[in-house]
Amino acid sequence: MKLGTLAGISALLFAGVGVLGAIPAKTETTEQESVYAELAKAPEKYRNKPNPLANDRNAAAAGRVLFEEHCEDCHGEQAAGGKKAPSLRAKEVQEATPGTLFWILTNGVVRKKMPVWSKLPEPQRWQLISYIKSLGPLETAGTKSGDRP
Amino acid sequence: MVFLALGSSGVTKAQENPYFVAYDHNLEEPGNLEVEYFSTFGTQRNGPNFHGFWTEFEVGATAWWTTEFYLDGQTTFGDSTVFTGFRWENRVRPLKNEHWINPVLYMEFEDINGADKIIKEVEGHDVESDFLAPNAEARREKNREMELKLILSSNYKGWNFTENTLAVKNLDNSPWEFGYALGVSRPLALKGSAQKCNFCLQHFIAGVEMYGGLGDRYSFGLHDTSHYLAPGLAWNLPSGWTFRVEPTFGLNDNSHQFLLRWGASYEISGFGQKVAQLFKGKHE
Numbered sequence: 001m002k003l004g005t006l007a008g009i010s011a012l013l014f015a016g017v018g019v020l021g022a023i024p025a026k027t028e029t030t031e032q033e034s035v036y037a038e039l040a041k042a043p044e045k046y047r048n049k050p051n052p053l054a055n056d057r058n059a060a061a062a063g064r065v066l067f068e069e070h071c072e073d074c075h076g077e078q079a080a081g082g083k084k085a086p087s088l089r090a091k092e093v094q095e096a097t098p099g100t101l102f103w104i105l106t107n108g109v110v111r112k113k114m115p116v117w118s119k120l121p122e123p124q125r126w127q128l129i130s131y132i133k134s135l136g137p138l139e140t141a142g143t144k145s146g147d148r149p
Numbered sequence: 150m151v152f153l154a155l156g157s158s159g160v161t162k163a164q165e166n167p168y169f170v171a172y173d174h175n176l177e178e179p180g181n182l183e184v185e186y187f188s189t190f191g192t193q194r195n196g197p198n199f200h201g202f203w204t205e206f207e208v209g210a211t212a213w214w215t216t217e218f219y220l221d222g223q224t225t226f227g228d229s230t231v232f233t234g235f236r237w238e239n240r241v242r243p244l245k246n247e248h249w250i251n252p253v254l255y256m257e258f259e260d261i262n263g264a265d266k267i268i269k270e271v272e273g274h275d276v277e278s279d280f281l282a283p284n285a286e287a288r289r290e291k292n293r294e295m296e297l298k299l300i301l302s303s304n305y306k307g308w309n310f311t312e313n314t315l316a317v318k319n320l321d322n323s324p325w326e327f328g329y330a331l332g333v334s335r336p337l338a339l340k341g342s343a344q345k346c347n348f349c350l351q352h353f354i355a356g357v358e359m360y361g362g363l364g365d366r367y368s369f370g371l372h373d374t375s376h377y378l379a380p381g382l383a384w385n386l387p388s389g390w391t392f393r394v395e396p397t398f399g400l401n402d403n404s405h406q407f408l409l410r411w412g413a414s415y416e417i418s419g420f421g422q423k424v425a426q427l428f429k430g431k432h433e
Contacts, residue, residue: 058343062341065342065343066341068345069162069387070162073418073419084180084422110211110212111213112212113180113212115209116175116176116212118247118304119173119309121307121336121339121351122307122339123307123339123340124339124340124351127340
């Protein structure tokens with residue numbers, strides 16, 4: 001196999017990733033609204049599911065560690081919104097039931113860049129939800145754009 | 150230039166299973182790049198032992214599509230070290246939501262030569278004696294192959310169960326060859342720790358995989374095929390590093406008696422955005 005072939009394939013790969021990233025996105029507000037709209041799609045049986053770790057005093061603290069490891073890069077510090085993903089302090093998220101958030105975490109929103117997190121064991125997903133809920137709503141969360149490009 | 154741009158990218162903790170051959174349905178997070186190095190040390194009856202090695206660049210193109218580029222090489226002790234080719238792999242998740250069984254479609258193009266010894270999959274009538282030819286002779290054999298897999302994987306109460314079926318077509322008019330891989334794994338702890346730690350049990354995932362060939366279109370079945378059983382361990386560090394080790398045992402006389410695999414990988418978030426900025430000419 002020739003070096004030229006390799007270089008060609010590498011260039012194609014990088015170009016492909018670049019083009020995908022460079023495709024103009026919808027306006028931030030529209031995108032956030034459409035992501036929040038996914039919450040309404042949670043099936044009834046998930047929506048009513050209680051957080052089994054609701055009385056676990058360590059759950060939110062453990063969830064904070066998990067959030068920093070897996071979520072903060074996209075959702076920003078304190079879940080207030082980042083470059084790639086919306087705020088989790090918006091009232092749409094904070095008012096959603098724990099079961100709804102569990103459903104979103106488990107299934108992701110793969111057509112809107114939110115990955116599936118079923119690879120995290122269930123207790124860790126509930127710990128994340130405990131943390132997100134413990135943060136409470138941020139008044140400007142839904143429209144926060146301070147740390148966006 | 151791309152790698153200079155990565156200097157300011159973030160790091161995300163990976164959550165990798167310990168499999169080397171089997172795949173589960175968990176794809177790379179969108180925009181992330183995982184750089185991986187793996188080794189296979191192999192024992193060889195009637196010939197010298199070998200060390201196969203490969204590097205992978207795994208990119209989450211979208212939340213439902215992961216693409217990977219591999220570079221392969223090997224050292225046969227007492228013979229030589231050779232570059233053996235490249236692979237380009239794509240995994241696509243066709244369903245939006247998580248299900249009891251989650252399918253992933255896998256397509257790979259390989260341009261490797263006959264000296265390739267990484268044993269990333271076992272197919273058709275692959276047997277230990279295929280590895281006896283000296284490197285100079287084996288390199289003359291060109292293998293341009295299209296490989297298709299159906300990955301069926303489930304997560305249940307912290308366990309992952311995965312079943313892969315494999316069909317490979319050498320593009321030089323050879324028959325379709327078949328193979329399989331099965332895997333099961335589980336983190337050593339299901340709850341996360343309230344403290345940041347490297348050695349907490351939740352960061353370790355133990356598992357076992359089994360894989361082998363299933364013959365080809367004209368002689369489908371288990372005769373003249375090799376099979377392996379491999380317990381493994383993955384250690385996913387919060388810093389973005391993952392280390393894996395997997396001793397592998399041959400299950401019949403056609404198999405290598407023992408393989409030892411190990412690998413290290415590092416996950417970088419924001420790779421896609423950084424590359425996109427290069428194309429747009431923007432800087433943060």
